[in-house]
Amino acid sequence: MIQVNIQRTLHGVQGDFDLNVDLDIVEGEFVALFGPSGVGKTTLLRCLAGLEKPDRGRIAFNGSVWFDAQEHTHVPPQERHVGYMFQDYALFPNMTVRGNLEFARRKGSSRQRVDELLELMDIAELQHRKPNALSGGQKQRVALARALAAEPQLLLLDEPLSSLDPTIRSRLQDEILQLHQRMGISTIMVSHDVGEVYKLAGRVLVMEAGHIVRQGSPAEVFSSGQTTGKFRFTGEVLGIEPMDVMEALTVLVGNQIVRVAAMPDEASNLHVGARVMLVSKAFNPMIIALE
Incomplete structure (x- = not known):
């Protein structure tokens, strides 16, 4: 269980505003933070990771207090067992793929962990390359593998697939979902993509001006x-x-998400991911498969 009750003053383009979040996340849950840029989504992730301090409040993970302003408690990032996948990858340019993963590996853990992740993310053949020799999709895989190398109890994803083309993006969404289902790691993801959120998250938190204004599936x-x-x-x-x-x-x-009813024979030729056309006929939508 993650318990977050924090406040922090932020400086936005429209002036100062307060990040004010009171939130509980169940162990193993996949939560998406959704909303316009500059409302505090990334700052919330950075506070959870220990990279920034809230002004007030408390953060606890499975009974362990990570931050408490009144008690002057602030557990450093390296002691929080958090995996963080940054929006810009933040790979070390002077290290190979394997070197990036080895650097993130938790002290005392088996080196076999790195080998397993290289195979799992299909980047074993790239392990001796440096980041500048990788494509965008390959960098994304390395960044995700590095976030997992520390054997995190909490995985934070900041717009993990925002710069990829639709085909690679869809494939990596599938991989993230499979990893989450396989490992059961509590995951919080920032995304501006409705389809991505719908595909991956079990719960969505809509943020505006530092506050959670709506939440649900x-x-x-x-x-x-x-x-x-x-x-x-x-x-x-x-x-x-x-x-x-x-x-x-x-x-x-x-x-936008649209829900429509279809006859069984209309739906029988469809599958998740299929491209379709929605056409109205006497105000009743019809579904026509395009592939």
Whole structure:
């Protein structure tokens, strides 16, 4: 269990505002922080990692106090067992791929851990290269492997896939989801991508001006529940669920989530990730597969 109750004054483009977060995260949960830039999402991650100190409040992880302003407690980052994947990768340019992972490996842990991660992330053949010889997708894999090398109890991902093309991004989303399901590490991710949040997170925290203003499952937070009106849009299927005699489809259209009902024969040829067209017919949406 992660218990966070912190306050910190931030300096934004519109002036000063307070980061004020009161939050509990269950062990093994995957939580996404969603909202516009400059509202305190990254600062919250950095406070959890110990890279920044809140002005007031308390942070506890599984009963261990990491930060307490009143008690003047501040556990340093290296003692928090946190894996942090930075938005800009932050790989050491003078070290090889293996060197980056070895540097992050927890003291006393087996060197086999690095070998396992190299294989798991499919970067074993790159282990003797330096970051400047890697593609964007390869750097992302190395950065994620390095975050896991410390055997963290908490994984922090700051817009981990923001600079990748859609194909590589989708593949790495699958890998992050599989890693989370396999390892069960409590994970907090910052993302501006609705489809990514819907695919990975079990709970979404929407932040505005330093405060959590809304939270719930991705479906609860993003779905409008409205399917009326005339339209013709293309999108990506994010989920297919049985609903009485119909199938409920969750479709990402642009940066919006739409839920529509489809007949079983319409849904039978669809799968998660399929591209579809939503077309209105007498105000009832129709689903047409595009691939």
